[in-house]
Amino acid sequence: MSILLPTNLQKCPSLSPSPSPPIHSPSPSSAFSYLGTRRRCLRFVTSSVASLQSSVANGSAPAAVVVERGQIRLGLPSKGRMAADAIDLLKDCQLFVKQVNPRQYVAQIPQLPNTEVWFQRPKDIVRKLLSGDLDLGIVGLDTLSEYGQGDEDLIIVHEALNFGDCHLSIAIPNYGIFENIKSLKELAQMPQWSEERPLRVATGFTYLGPKFMKENGIQHVAFSTADGALEAAPAMGIADAILDLVSSGTTLKENNLKEIDGGVVLESQAVLVASRRALTDRKGALNTVHEILERLEAHLKADGQFTVVANMRGNSAEEVAERVLSQPSLSGLQGPTISPVYCKQDGQVSIDYYAIVICVPKKALYESVKQLRAVGGSGVLVSPLTYIFDEDTPRWGQLLTNLKL
Numbered sequence: 411m412s413i414l415l416p417t418n419l420q421k422c423p424s425l426s427p428s429p430s431p432p433i434h435s436p437s438p439s440s441a442f443s444y445l446g447t448r449r450r451c452l453r454f455v456t457s458s459v460a461s462l463q464s465s466v467a468n469g470s471a472p473a474a475v476v477v478e479r480g481q482i483r484l485g486l487p488s489k490g491r492m493a494a495d496a497i498d499l500l501k502d503c504q505l506f507v508k509q510v511n512p513r514q515y516v517a518q519i520p521q522l523p524n525t526e527v528w529f530q531r532p533k534d535i536v537r538k539l540l541s542g543d544l545d546l547g548i549v550g551l552d553t554l555s556e557y558g559q560g561d562e563d564l565i566i567v568h569e570a571l572n573f574g575d576c577h578l579s580i581a582i583p584n585y586g587i588f589e590n591i592k593s594l595k596e597l598a599q600m601p602q603w604s605e606e607r608p609l610r611v612a613t614g615f616t617y618l619g620p621k622f623m624k625e626n627g628i629q630h631v632a633f634s635t636a637d638g639a640l641e642a643a644p645a646m647g648i649a650d651a652i653l654d655l656v657s658s659g660t661t662l663k664e665n666n667l668k669e670i671d672g673g674v675v676l677e678s679q680a681v682l683v684a685s686r687r688a689l690t691d692r693k694g695a696l697n698t699v700h701e702i703l704e705r706l707e708a709h710l711k712a713d714g715q716f717t718v719v720a721n722m723r724g725n726s727a728e729e730v731a732e733r734v735l736s737q738p739s740l741s742g743l744q745g746p747t748i749s750p751v752y753c754k755q756d757g758q759v760s761i762d763y764y765a766i767v768i769c770v771p772k773k774a775l776y777e778s779v780k781q782l783r784a785v786g787g788s789g790v791l792v793s794p795l796t797y798i799f800d801e802d803t804p805r806w807g808q809l810l811t812n813l814k815l
Protein backbone atom coordinates (compact mmCIF):
# COMPACT_ATOMS: atom_id res chain seq x y z
CA MET A 411 0.00 0.00 0.00
CA SER A 412 1.41 3.41 -0.84
CA ILE A 413 0.24 6.97 -0.45
CA LEU A 414 1.02 9.50 -3.10
CA LEU A 415 1.40 12.69 -1.18
CA PRO A 416 1.05 16.06 -2.85
CA THR A 417 4.45 17.24 -3.97
CA ASN A 418 4.40 20.29 -1.72
CA LEU A 419 4.15 18.01 1.31
CA GLN A 420 6.90 15.71 0.10
CA LYS A 421 9.16 18.70 -0.25
CA CYS A 422 8.06 20.43 2.95
CA PRO A 423 11.19 22.04 4.42
CA SER A 424 9.99 21.27 7.95
CA LEU A 425 10.60 17.59 7.24
CA SER A 426 14.33 17.99 7.05
CA PRO A 427 16.33 18.08 10.30
CA SER A 428 16.89 21.58 11.61
CA PRO A 429 18.76 23.01 14.58
CA SER A 430 16.76 23.37 17.80
CA PRO A 431 14.95 26.69 17.93
CA PRO A 432 15.29 29.02 20.91
CA ILE A 433 12.92 28.34 23.79
CA HIS A 434 10.67 31.22 24.79
CA SER A 435 8.67 31.08 27.99
CA PRO A 436 4.91 31.52 27.49
CA SER A 437 3.40 34.68 28.86
CA PRO A 438 -0.29 35.57 29.22
CA SER A 439 -1.29 38.00 26.54
CA SER A 440 -4.08 38.87 24.16
CA ALA A 441 -5.41 36.31 21.72
CA PHE A 442 -3.58 37.90 18.85
CA SER A 443 -0.14 37.62 20.32
CA TYR A 444 -0.22 33.83 19.87
CA LEU A 445 -0.79 34.01 16.17
CA GLY A 446 2.77 34.88 15.25
CA THR A 447 6.21 33.53 16.00
CA ARG A 448 5.61 33.42 19.73
CA ARG A 449 3.22 30.47 19.36
CA ARG A 450 5.55 28.58 17.07
CA CYS A 451 8.36 29.01 19.57
CA LEU A 452 6.07 27.91 22.36
CA ARG A 453 5.25 24.71 20.54
CA PHE A 454 8.88 23.75 20.54
CA VAL A 455 8.85 23.84 24.31
CA THR A 456 7.19 20.44 24.34
CA SER A 457 7.84 19.13 20.84
CA SER A 458 11.01 17.42 19.80
CA VAL A 459 12.02 17.98 16.19
CA ALA A 460 11.19 14.34 15.51
CA SER A 461 7.63 14.58 16.81
CA LEU A 462 7.18 17.86 14.98
CA GLN A 463 8.27 16.19 11.78
CA SER A 464 5.73 13.40 12.15
CA SER A 465 3.01 15.90 13.06
CA VAL A 466 3.72 17.95 9.97
CA ALA A 467 3.75 14.83 7.86
CA ASN A 468 0.31 13.72 9.05
CA GLY A 469 -1.13 17.20 8.84
CA SER A 470 -1.74 17.71 12.56
CA ALA A 471 -0.18 20.26 14.85
CA PRO A 472 2.20 19.21 17.59
CA ALA A 473 1.02 19.09 21.20
CA ALA A 474 1.53 22.23 23.28
CA VAL A 475 1.33 23.14 26.91
CA VAL A 476 -1.82 24.88 28.14
CA VAL A 477 -0.98 28.55 27.86
CA GLU A 478 -2.73 30.81 30.32
CA ARG A 479 -5.33 33.10 28.84
CA GLY A 480 -8.52 34.62 30.11
CA GLN A 481 -10.96 33.36 27.52
CA ILE A 482 -12.18 29.90 26.57
CA ARG A 483 -11.97 29.53 22.78
CA LEU A 484 -14.67 27.83 20.75
CA GLY A 485 -13.86 27.14 17.08
CA LEU A 486 -16.72 27.33 14.58
CA PRO A 487 -16.52 26.65 10.83
CA SER A 488 -15.74 29.90 9.05
CA LYS A 489 -17.40 28.91 5.77
CA GLY A 490 -18.88 25.99 3.91
CA ARG A 491 -21.81 23.78 4.71
CA MET A 492 -21.35 23.67 8.45
CA ALA A 493 -20.93 27.41 9.10
CA ALA A 494 -24.52 28.65 9.14
CA ASP A 495 -25.91 25.49 10.74
CA ALA A 496 -23.45 25.71 13.63
CA ILE A 497 -24.49 29.28 14.38
CA ASP A 498 -28.17 28.40 14.00
CA LEU A 499 -27.83 25.50 16.42
CA LEU A 500 -26.26 27.76 19.04
CA LYS A 501 -28.99 30.32 18.42
CA ASP A 502 -31.61 27.63 19.06
CA CYS A 503 -29.87 27.04 22.38
CA GLN A 504 -30.16 30.78 23.17
CA LEU A 505 -26.45 31.27 22.58
CA PHE A 506 -26.22 34.17 20.17
CA VAL A 507 -22.94 34.52 18.29
CA LYS A 508 -22.32 38.23 17.78
CA GLN A 509 -20.26 38.54 14.62
CA VAL A 510 -20.07 42.14 13.47
CA ASN A 511 -19.35 41.17 9.85
CA PRO A 512 -18.72 37.87 8.08
CA ARG A 513 -15.03 38.66 7.47
CA GLN A 514 -14.33 39.12 11.16
CA TYR A 515 -12.93 35.88 12.51
CA VAL A 516 -13.51 36.47 16.20
CA ALA A 517 -16.91 36.88 17.83
CA GLN A 518 -18.54 36.91 21.24
CA ILE A 519 -21.45 35.02 22.78
CA PRO A 520 -22.93 37.42 25.37
CA GLN A 521 -24.49 34.51 27.27
CA LEU A 522 -21.01 33.01 27.78
CA PRO A 523 -18.90 36.02 28.79
CA ASN A 524 -15.71 34.00 29.35
CA THR A 525 -15.86 32.44 25.89
CA GLU A 526 -14.79 33.76 22.52
CA VAL A 527 -15.64 32.25 19.16
CA TRP A 528 -12.95 31.86 16.50
CA PHE A 529 -14.06 31.13 12.94
CA GLN A 530 -11.75 28.69 11.21
CA ARG A 531 -11.80 26.12 8.42
CA PRO A 532 -13.06 22.81 9.92
CA LYS A 533 -9.71 21.05 9.47
CA ASP A 534 -7.93 23.97 11.15
CA ILE A 535 -10.32 23.73 14.09
CA VAL A 536 -9.07 20.19 14.68
CA ARG A 537 -5.43 21.19 14.22
CA LYS A 538 -5.83 24.12 16.61
CA LEU A 539 -7.50 21.96 19.23
CA LEU A 540 -4.46 19.72 19.07
CA SER A 541 -2.02 22.60 19.27
CA GLY A 542 -3.87 24.15 22.22
CA ASP A 543 -4.95 27.26 20.31
CA LEU A 544 -8.63 26.31 20.63
CA ASP A 545 -10.38 24.60 23.54
CA LEU A 546 -13.70 23.56 22.00
CA GLY A 547 -14.97 23.18 18.47
CA ILE A 548 -17.86 22.15 16.27
CA VAL A 549 -16.84 20.12 13.21
CA GLY A 550 -17.97 17.09 11.23
CA LEU A 551 -16.93 13.71 12.61
CA ASP A 552 -15.23 13.01 9.25
CA THR A 553 -12.94 16.03 9.65
CA LEU A 554 -12.29 15.24 13.29
CA SER A 555 -11.38 11.64 12.47
CA GLU A 556 -9.21 12.54 9.50
CA TYR A 557 -7.21 15.35 11.07
CA GLY A 558 -7.44 14.21 14.70
CA GLN A 559 -6.16 10.75 13.83
CA GLY A 560 -7.50 9.27 17.05
CA ASP A 561 -5.44 11.64 19.21
CA GLU A 562 -6.36 11.01 22.84
CA ASP A 563 -6.48 14.73 23.58
CA LEU A 564 -9.64 15.08 21.51
CA ILE A 565 -12.84 14.28 23.38
CA ILE A 566 -16.20 14.16 21.68
CA VAL A 567 -18.52 15.92 24.10
CA HIS A 568 -21.68 15.62 21.96
CA GLU A 569 -21.62 13.15 19.10
CA ALA A 570 -24.88 14.01 17.36
CA LEU A 571 -25.59 17.70 16.77
CA ASN A 572 -28.15 16.82 14.12
CA PHE A 573 -26.67 18.60 11.14
CA GLY A 574 -23.96 17.99 8.54
CA ASP A 575 -25.14 14.43 7.96
CA CYS A 576 -23.12 12.56 5.37
CA HIS A 577 -21.01 9.44 5.07
CA LEU A 578 -17.53 8.73 3.85
CA SER A 579 -17.77 6.04 1.24
CA ILE A 580 -15.89 4.23 -1.51
CA ALA A 581 -17.41 4.63 -4.96
CA ILE A 582 -16.56 2.93 -8.25
CA PRO A 583 -17.77 3.38 -11.82
CA ASN A 584 -21.01 1.64 -12.69
CA TYR A 585 -19.65 0.74 -16.13
CA GLY A 586 -16.78 -1.23 -17.68
CA ILE A 587 -14.94 -3.76 -15.53
CA PHE A 588 -16.84 -2.53 -12.45
CA GLU A 589 -20.30 -3.09 -13.89
CA ASN A 590 -21.00 -6.23 -11.85
CA ILE A 591 -18.97 -5.35 -8.77
CA LYS A 592 -21.28 -4.78 -5.81
CA SER A 593 -19.15 -5.09 -2.68
CA LEU A 594 -15.76 -4.17 -1.26
CA LYS A 595 -14.92 -7.86 -1.15
CA GLU A 596 -15.65 -8.26 -4.86
CA LEU A 597 -13.66 -5.11 -5.60
CA ALA A 598 -10.67 -6.39 -3.64
CA GLN A 599 -10.82 -9.77 -5.35
CA MET A 600 -10.75 -8.40 -8.91
CA PRO A 601 -7.82 -9.98 -10.78
CA GLN A 602 -6.73 -6.61 -12.16
CA TRP A 603 -4.97 -5.46 -8.96
CA SER A 604 -1.39 -6.39 -8.22
CA GLU A 605 1.69 -4.96 -6.59
CA GLU A 606 2.66 -3.36 -9.90
CA ARG A 607 -0.86 -2.26 -10.80
CA PRO A 608 -2.74 -1.48 -7.55
CA LEU A 609 -6.32 -0.28 -7.21
CA ARG A 610 -5.97 3.49 -7.49
CA VAL A 611 -8.16 5.46 -5.11
CA ALA A 612 -8.51 9.25 -5.24
CA THR A 613 -9.41 10.83 -1.91
CA GLY A 614 -8.99 13.82 0.32
CA PHE A 615 -8.95 11.41 3.28
CA THR A 616 -5.36 10.23 3.16
CA TYR A 617 -5.38 9.07 6.78
CA LEU A 618 -8.76 7.34 6.99
CA GLY A 619 -8.51 5.81 3.51
CA PRO A 620 -5.34 3.72 3.98
CA LYS A 621 -6.42 2.87 7.55
CA PHE A 622 -9.74 1.49 6.30
CA MET A 623 -8.11 -0.52 3.52
CA LYS A 624 -5.59 -1.97 5.95
CA GLU A 625 -8.30 -2.88 8.45
CA ASN A 626 -10.17 -4.63 5.66
CA GLY A 627 -7.11 -6.56 4.56
CA ILE A 628 -6.98 -4.97 1.11
CA GLN A 629 -3.41 -5.05 -0.07
CA HIS A 630 -2.90 -3.69 -3.55
CA VAL A 631 -4.09 -0.11 -3.16
CA ALA A 632 -2.51 3.23 -4.01
CA PHE A 633 -3.99 6.54 -2.97
CA SER A 634 -3.79 9.88 -4.69
CA THR A 635 -5.21 13.08 -3.38
CA ALA A 636 -6.97 16.20 -4.63
CA ASP A 637 -8.94 18.98 -2.99
CA GLY A 638 -12.27 18.55 -4.71
CA ALA A 639 -14.33 17.30 -7.63
CA LEU A 640 -12.93 13.83 -7.01
CA GLU A 641 -15.85 12.24 -8.80
CA ALA A 642 -14.18 13.19 -12.08
CA ALA A 643 -11.07 11.10 -11.38
CA PRO A 644 -12.29 7.68 -12.66
CA ALA A 645 -13.67 9.09 -15.93
CA MET A 646 -10.42 11.04 -16.41
CA GLY A 647 -8.47 7.80 -16.00
CA ILE A 648 -6.66 9.13 -12.93
CA ALA A 649 -8.20 6.64 -10.49
CA ASP A 650 -10.23 3.42 -10.41
CA ALA A 651 -12.25 4.40 -7.35
CA ILE A 652 -12.82 7.38 -5.10
CA LEU A 653 -13.28 7.77 -1.37
CA ASP A 654 -15.34 10.85 -0.63
CA LEU A 655 -18.24 12.26 1.34
CA VAL A 656 -21.74 11.48 0.14
CA SER A 657 -24.98 13.00 1.31
CA SER A 658 -27.72 13.10 -1.34
CA GLY A 659 -25.76 10.84 -3.71
CA THR A 660 -26.40 13.20 -6.63
CA THR A 661 -22.73 13.87 -7.41
CA LEU A 662 -22.00 10.14 -7.63
CA LYS A 663 -25.02 9.53 -9.85
CA GLU A 664 -24.21 12.41 -12.16
CA ASN A 665 -20.70 11.02 -12.61
CA ASN A 666 -21.76 7.39 -13.22
CA LEU A 667 -20.36 6.16 -9.94
CA LYS A 668 -21.90 3.82 -7.37
CA GLU A 669 -21.35 2.92 -3.74
CA ILE A 670 -20.65 -0.68 -2.76
CA ASP A 671 -21.57 -2.93 0.17
CA GLY A 672 -19.01 -2.70 2.93
CA GLY A 673 -17.57 0.47 1.43
CA VAL A 674 -18.76 2.96 4.06
CA VAL A 675 -15.81 4.12 6.11
CA LEU A 676 -17.66 6.45 8.45
CA GLU A 677 -21.12 7.87 9.18
CA SER A 678 -20.70 11.53 9.96
CA GLN A 679 -22.55 14.48 11.42
CA ALA A 680 -21.52 17.57 13.34
CA VAL A 681 -20.03 16.96 16.79
CA LEU A 682 -18.92 19.12 19.71
CA VAL A 683 -15.31 18.32 20.47
CA ALA A 684 -13.03 19.50 23.26
CA SER A 685 -9.36 19.33 24.09
CA ARG A 686 -8.85 17.08 27.12
CA ARG A 687 -5.95 19.26 28.24
CA ALA A 688 -8.09 22.38 28.11
CA LEU A 689 -10.90 20.76 30.09
CA THR A 690 -8.61 19.54 32.83
CA ASP A 691 -6.12 22.41 32.97
CA ARG A 692 -7.84 25.56 31.77
CA LYS A 693 -9.80 27.46 34.39
CA GLY A 694 -13.46 27.81 33.41
CA ALA A 695 -13.33 25.42 30.45
CA LEU A 696 -15.23 22.66 32.19
CA ASN A 697 -17.96 25.07 33.35
CA THR A 698 -18.33 26.44 29.85
CA VAL A 699 -18.61 22.98 28.36
CA HIS A 700 -21.18 22.03 30.99
CA GLU A 701 -23.36 25.00 30.12
CA ILE A 702 -23.08 24.47 26.38
CA LEU A 703 -23.81 20.77 26.80
CA GLU A 704 -26.86 21.36 28.98
CA ARG A 705 -28.29 23.78 26.45
CA LEU A 706 -27.50 21.50 23.52
CA GLU A 707 -29.00 18.44 25.14
CA ALA A 708 -32.13 20.31 26.23
CA HIS A 709 -32.64 21.69 22.75
CA LEU A 710 -31.73 18.59 20.76
CA LYS A 711 -33.86 16.33 22.90
CA ALA A 712 -36.83 18.67 22.53
CA ASP A 713 -36.21 19.04 18.81
CA GLY A 714 -37.31 15.46 18.18
CA GLN A 715 -40.54 15.77 20.18
CA PHE A 716 -43.98 17.33 20.12
CA THR A 717 -46.16 18.23 23.06
CA VAL A 718 -49.56 16.65 22.63
CA VAL A 719 -52.55 17.82 24.68
CA ALA A 720 -55.92 16.07 24.50
CA ASN A 721 -59.13 15.89 26.45
CA MET A 722 -60.52 12.61 27.60
CA ARG A 723 -63.82 11.76 29.28
CA GLY A 724 -63.39 9.78 32.50
CA ASN A 725 -64.43 9.14 36.10
CA SER A 726 -61.05 9.73 37.70
CA ALA A 727 -57.47 10.67 36.80
CA GLU A 728 -56.36 7.08 37.58
CA GLU A 729 -58.96 5.54 35.30
CA VAL A 730 -57.91 7.89 32.45
CA ALA A 731 -54.24 7.11 33.17
CA GLU A 732 -54.90 3.40 32.82
CA ARG A 733 -56.54 3.87 29.46
CA VAL A 734 -53.73 6.13 28.21
CA LEU A 735 -50.98 3.82 29.46
CA SER A 736 -52.64 0.83 27.77
CA GLN A 737 -51.37 2.32 24.49
CA PRO A 738 -47.69 1.74 23.62
CA SER A 739 -46.91 5.22 22.27
CA LEU A 740 -48.57 7.33 24.96
CA SER A 741 -46.34 7.01 27.99
CA GLY A 742 -44.52 10.32 27.36
CA LEU A 743 -41.12 11.04 28.87
CA GLN A 744 -41.96 9.90 32.40
CA GLY A 745 -45.67 9.17 32.06
CA PRO A 746 -48.68 11.28 31.09
CA THR A 747 -49.61 14.37 33.07
CA ILE A 748 -53.35 14.20 33.73
CA SER A 749 -55.33 17.14 35.13
CA PRO A 750 -59.04 17.61 35.75
CA VAL A 751 -60.97 19.94 33.45
CA TYR A 752 -63.51 21.84 35.57
CA CYS A 753 -66.86 22.66 33.92
CA LYS A 754 -69.78 24.61 35.29
CA GLN A 755 -73.18 23.10 34.48
CA ASP A 756 -76.46 24.28 36.03
CA GLY A 757 -74.48 26.27 38.59
CA GLN A 758 -72.52 23.18 39.64
CA VAL A 759 -68.79 22.62 39.08
CA SER A 760 -68.14 19.12 37.79
CA ILE A 761 -65.31 17.08 36.33
CA ASP A 762 -66.28 15.05 33.28
CA TYR A 763 -63.06 15.47 31.32
CA TYR A 764 -59.38 15.21 32.00
CA ALA A 765 -56.61 16.94 30.05
CA ILE A 766 -53.68 14.75 29.26
CA VAL A 767 -50.27 16.14 28.30
CA ILE A 768 -47.56 13.94 26.82
CA CYS A 769 -44.40 14.36 24.78
CA VAL A 770 -44.25 12.18 21.70
CA PRO A 771 -41.40 11.64 19.25
CA LYS A 772 -42.07 13.56 16.04
CA LYS A 773 -41.82 10.36 14.05
CA ALA A 774 -44.51 8.71 16.16
CA LEU A 775 -46.95 11.64 16.05
CA TYR A 776 -49.62 10.18 13.81
CA GLU A 777 -49.48 6.79 15.52
CA SER A 778 -49.89 8.53 18.89
CA VAL A 779 -52.86 10.55 17.68
CA LYS A 780 -54.53 7.34 16.46
CA GLN A 781 -53.88 5.67 19.81
CA LEU A 782 -55.27 8.68 21.69
CA ARG A 783 -58.44 8.58 19.64
CA ALA A 784 -58.73 4.83 20.22
CA VAL A 785 -58.96 5.40 24.00
CA GLY A 786 -61.44 8.29 23.72
CA GLY A 787 -59.13 11.29 23.29
CA SER A 788 -60.55 14.35 21.55
CA GLY A 789 -59.51 17.92 20.73
CA VAL A 790 -55.89 16.91 20.21
CA LEU A 791 -53.50 19.91 20.22
CA VAL A 792 -49.95 19.50 18.99
CA SER A 793 -47.19 22.04 19.54
CA PRO A 794 -43.41 22.03 19.14
CA LEU A 795 -41.23 21.65 22.20
CA THR A 796 -38.36 24.06 22.74
CA TYR A 797 -36.31 22.54 25.57
CA ILE A 798 -36.33 19.45 27.75
CA PHE A 799 -34.05 19.93 30.73
CA ASP A 800 -33.61 16.55 32.38
CA GLU A 801 -32.54 16.14 35.97
CA ASP A 802 -29.02 15.55 34.78
CA THR A 803 -27.22 15.66 31.46
CA PRO A 804 -26.21 12.11 30.51
CA ARG A 805 -23.28 13.22 28.39
CA TRP A 806 -21.94 15.34 31.24
CA GLY A 807 -21.59 12.25 33.43
CA GLN A 808 -19.86 10.43 30.57
CA LEU A 809 -17.50 13.36 30.08
CA LEU A 810 -16.52 13.44 33.76
CA THR A 811 -15.89 9.70 33.68
CA ASN A 812 -13.80 10.10 30.55
CA LEU A 813 -11.79 12.85 32.22
CA LYS A 814 -11.47 10.67 35.36
CA LEU A 815 -13.04 13.46 37.45
Ligand SMILES: Nc1ncnc2c1ncn2[C@@H]1O[C@H](COP(=O)(O)OP(=O)(O)OP(=O)(O)O)[C@@H](O)[C@H]1O
Nearest residue numbers: 490491492532550551552553574575576655656657
Ligand atom coordinates in the same frame (compact mmCIF):
# COMPACT_ATOMS: atom_id res chain seq x y z
N1 LIG B 1 -22.35 16.41 0.78
C1 LIG B 1 -21.38 16.76 1.59
N2 LIG B 1 -20.16 16.90 1.10
C2 LIG B 1 -19.15 17.31 1.88
N3 LIG B 1 -19.29 17.57 3.20
C3 LIG B 1 -20.49 17.42 3.74
C4 LIG B 1 -21.57 17.03 2.95
N4 LIG B 1 -22.64 17.00 3.75
C5 LIG B 1 -22.22 17.34 4.96
N5 LIG B 1 -20.92 17.61 4.97
C6 LIG B 1 -20.13 18.04 6.15
O1 LIG B 1 -19.67 19.37 5.92
C7 LIG B 1 -18.30 19.47 6.27
C8 LIG B 1 -17.69 20.67 5.60
O2 LIG B 1 -17.77 20.55 4.22
P1 LIG B 1 -17.34 21.75 3.29
O3 LIG B 1 -17.23 21.21 1.91
O4 LIG B 1 -18.27 22.86 3.50
O5 LIG B 1 -15.98 22.22 3.89
P2 LIG B 1 -14.54 21.71 3.61
O6 LIG B 1 -14.59 20.60 2.60
O7 LIG B 1 -13.89 21.41 4.90
O8 LIG B 1 -13.91 22.99 3.05
P3 LIG B 1 -13.33 23.21 1.60
O9 LIG B 1 -14.12 22.33 0.66
O10 LIG B 1 -13.55 24.64 1.36
O11 LIG B 1 -11.90 22.83 1.77
C9 LIG B 1 -17.74 18.11 5.93
O12 LIG B 1 -16.54 17.84 6.62
C10 LIG B 1 -18.87 17.21 6.40
O13 LIG B 1 -18.77 16.97 7.78
Ligand SMILES: O=P(O)(O)OC[C@H]1O[C@H](OP(=O)(O)OP(=O)(O)O)[C@H](O)[C@@H]1O
Nearest residue numbers: 638639640654655656657658659660661
Ligand atom coordinates in the same frame (compact mmCIF):
# COMPACT_ATOMS: atom_id res chain seq x y z
O1 LIG C 1 -23.92 13.37 -2.22
P1 LIG C 1 -23.96 14.82 -2.62
O2 LIG C 1 -25.11 15.53 -1.97
O3 LIG C 1 -23.95 15.00 -4.10
O4 LIG C 1 -22.66 15.52 -2.01
C1 LIG C 1 -21.39 14.98 -2.18
C2 LIG C 1 -20.43 15.94 -2.78
O5 LIG C 1 -20.36 17.14 -2.00
C3 LIG C 1 -19.00 17.38 -1.63
O6 LIG C 1 -18.33 18.17 -2.55
P2 LIG C 1 -18.34 19.76 -2.42
O7 LIG C 1 -19.68 20.29 -2.79
O8 LIG C 1 -17.82 20.16 -1.08
O9 LIG C 1 -17.36 20.16 -3.55
P3 LIG C 1 -15.84 19.76 -3.63
O10 LIG C 1 -15.80 18.34 -4.15
O11 LIG C 1 -15.28 20.71 -4.60
O12 LIG C 1 -15.26 19.87 -2.25
C4 LIG C 1 -18.36 16.01 -1.65
O13 LIG C 1 -16.96 16.11 -1.78
C5 LIG C 1 -19.04 15.34 -2.81
O14 LIG C 1 -18.40 15.68 -4.01
Ligand SMILES: [Mg+2]
Nearest residue numbers: 490637638639
Ligand atom coordinates in the same frame (compact mmCIF):
# COMPACT_ATOMS: atom_id res chain seq x y z
MG1 LIG D 1 -15.79 20.31 0.30
